[in-house]
Amino acid sequence: xxxxxxxxxxxxxxxxxxxxxxxxxxxxxxxxxxxxxxxxxxxxxxxxxxxxxxxxxxxxxxxxxxxxxxxxxxxxxxxxxxxxxxxxxxxxxxxxxxxxxxxxxxxxxxxxxxxxxxxxxxxxxxxxxxxxxxxxxxxxxxxxxxxxxxxxxxxxxxxxxxxxxxxxxxxxxxxxxxxxxxxxxxxxxxxxxxxxxxxxxxxxxxxxxxxxxxxxxx
Amino acid sequence: xxxxxxxxxxxxxxxxxxxxxxxxxxxxxxxxxxxxxxxxxxxxxxxxxxxxxxxxxxxxxxxxxxxxxxxxxxxxxxxxxxxxxxxxxxxxx
Numbered sequence: 001x002x003x004x005x006x007x008x009x010x011x012x013x014x015x016x017x018x019x020x021x022x023x024x025x026x027x028x029x030x031x032x033x034x035x036x037x038x039x040x041x042x043x044x045x046x047x048x049x050x051x052x053x054x055x056x057x058x059x060x061x062x063x064x065x066x067x068x069x070x071x072x073x074x075x076x077x078x079x080x081x082x083x084x085x086x087x088x089x090x091x092x093x094x095x096x097x098x099x100x101x102x103x104x105x106x107x108x109x110x111x112x113x114x115x116x117x118x119x120x121x122x123x124x125x126x127x128x129x130x131x132x133x134x135x136x137x138x139x140x141x142x143x144x145x146x147x148x149x150x151x152x153x154x155x156x157x158x159x160x161x162x163x164x165x166x167x168x169x170x171x172x173x174x175x176x177x178x179x180x181x182x183x184x185x186x187x188x189x190x191x192x193x194x195x196x197x198x199x200x201x202x203x204x205x206x207x208x209x210x211x212x213x214x215x216x217x218x
Numbered sequence: 219x220x221x222x223x224x225x226x227x228x229x230x231x232x233x234x235x236x237x238x239x240x241x242x243x244x245x246x247x248x249x250x251x252x253x254x255x256x257x258x259x260x261x262x263x264x265x266x267x268x269x270x271x272x273x274x275x276x277x278x279x280x281x282x283x284x285x286x287x288x289x290x291x292x293x294x295x296x297x298x299x300x301x302x303x304x305x306x307x308x309x310x311x
Contacts, residue, residue: 093274098267099228099258100297104276125259132299 002046002117003071014047014075019112022197023053026112026143029194029202030054033139038107039064041133043126044114045091048076054110055088062087064103066094096125101133108139115179116144116161119170124182131186131207138207140188146201147175154199176201220272222283222309225265226302227251228258235294235301242291248305257300265305279304 006016034040037060042051045065055063065076065088076091092102096118109130115123130140145157152158152173161173180190183205192204225248229235238251249264260267272284278297282304286292293303 093270097259099260100276100279100299100302102274102276104298121259121262128257129299 002113003069006047008075011078012074013078014072016047016049018198019047019049022112022143022200023050025196026050026202027053027057029196029204030058030110030141033108033141033192033204034058034061035107035139036060038062039105040108040110041094041103041106042066043094043096043109043111044068045076046072046113048072048079048091050110050112051076051088052079052083052085055083055085059085059087061108062089064089064106065091066103067091068093068095096122096129099125099129099132101129103133106133106138107135108141109134110141110143112143114144115142115146116164116173117168117171119168120174123174123179127182127186127188127205130205131188134207136207139191140183140205140207142179142203142205143196144200145173146179146203147173148201149177150175153201157199176203179203220284220309220311221269222271223269223307224267224283224304225249225252225307226258226260226267226304227256227265228261228300228302229255230257230300232294232296232301235303239291239293239303242303248291282306284309 006014008014039062041064043066045051045067051063051065067073073091080088080090094102164171187208188205191206194202196202227238242248252261252265256265276297278295282292282295283306286306288306288309291303291305294301295304
């Protein structure tokens with residue numbers, strides 16, 4: 001989806017205009033929820049615009065970008081290399097649907113605009129995997145469009161949802177309550193639901209003491 | 219660069235992992251056991267993980283995939299996700 005709506009430069013970096021616009025608002029939320037030190041894994045890094053901005057804004061945190069798509073990893077790698085920051089690593093291949101993940105630890109996980117452009121089992125795998133990776137009191141932040149109480153929050157989101165499902169029948173905008181249920185099953189508590197510009201939401205989940213032992217069979 | 223394909227079965231308990239391994243040794247089908255018992259989403263496709271190169275998986279997993287004999291069930295291998303039975307299905311060094 002990103003590669004259909006974004007643009008690619010001659011040197012191989014992808015650019016997303018929405019990513020440019022939402023970086024600031026997401027940064028403001030992250031500032032209030034991320035730990036003061038440690039490692040943050042970004043899942044579905046996409047163009048790499050976010051992770052570079054985050055690494056610059058939070059120099060006390062070490063950032064690990066990742067993506068399932070090789071072409072997008074190249075984009076992230078170029079941006080990381082150009083940024084020349086010492087708190088961001090080259091991207092790794094990470095498919096949330098393939099356990100074990102390629103990263104063996106993280107204090108926080110950030111996942112922007114993945115849930116609606118992936119089959120529903122990917123969301124279930126995201127929370128199962130995150131529960132395994134994060135210790136107690138770890139943070140998982142997701143951002144994107146969501147339904148609220150079973151309803152779209154804007155006509156534009158409804159049209160977007162239809163376009164997503166036409167593109168891939170397994171994609172679609174998910175309900176915050178349903179996503180939160182999956183989170184709870186995997187030992188997370190829903191710490192915050194924050195309305196963002198352009199009818200998006202940031203969801204903040206905190207892993208519990210028992211998250212690492214959460215029932216993976218659910 | 220080396221590249222390998224592998225399939226696996228992931229469960230929470232080591233003893234269950236051992237039992238499933240014995241069932242496979244006794245003739246049960248790996249893919250069917252994966253479908254029935256694996257807590258990895260890959261279980262739905264018989265545990266198939268596709269192909270990957272060295273360093274793309276966590277160390278414990280990587281070591282098996284790039285060293286173990288092909289077509290032989292390995293494990294239990296512990297990662298933070300649980301206990302795995304791993305079968306390397308092909309490898310080009």
